[in-house]
């Protein structure tokens with residue numbers, strides 16, 4: 175059983191004991207429409223998606239196919255028009271927005287194309303923000319932030335402001351921040367979109383390695399076929415559904 179599932183359901187879980195087969199994230203019939211005046215854009219049309227604990231999955235699809243829409247729904251940053259979203263054993267569609275927000279920080283980490291670091295604080299303080307969102311900061315959190323910065327290759331840069339870091343280094347800080355609270359899921363939306371080819375390759379390799387070490391499942395949205403191929407499962411978003419291409 176995954177750590178997250180165990181925390182939610184205790185030892186009497188209906189899950190099988192094989193950790194890698196536990197669904198850590200699941201959607202059933204997910205629908206999302208955007209309305210503008212008289213027109214309705216059906217972006218997700220009854221999408222079913224299951225991610226097992228610790229696996230890596232890539233999602234490709236044409237621009238405008240709904241990849242970011244899907245990741246925002248999976249993160250509970252937006253709500254579907256219909257369908258179910260499960261975070262481990264928890265039915266998020268039954269939670270209020272406030273309850274969702276309270277749980278998000280421990281359930282998942284996110285990495286975006288644009289990094290979204292806080293410019294006024296240094297790399298270490300940015301990593302600690304992940305923990306600050308869900309509780310107070312003590313020596314355990316400080317040690318973990320230091321460990322994560324070292325792991326992403328930034329031990330010497332931990333007191334640099336984001337503006338004094340390269341794009342690749344900023345994304346490494348964002349990866350460390352996303353993992354701060356030991357989330358069972360990491361969602362990455364085009365994390366290499368602003369990077370040159372070499373930095374992009376390094377970030378994808380890093381994401382795969384650290385997620386494996388941390389036993390976090392990785393959902394990677396990318397336009398890059400070579401990056402997609404590195405994940406254990408490759409999916410395509412087309413006409414509001416996920417398929418194998």
Ligand SMILES: Nc1ncnc2c1ncn2[C@@H]1O[C@H](COP(=O)(O)OP(=O)(O)OP(=O)(O)O)[C@@H](O)[C@H]1O
Nearest residue numbers: 208209215217235236237238239240241242243244
């Ligand atoms: N808040 C919104 N209101 C209305 N339409 C939206 C909104 N957000 C996205 N859309 C539309 O929904 C569709 C899917 O957008 P989304 O950003 O999810 O695509 P994407 O697959 O992530 O594209 P890209 O590869 O360019 O990032 C697009 O047609 C977009 O214009």
Ligand SMILES: [Mg+2]
Nearest residue numbers: 241242243363
């Ligand atoms: Mg997008």
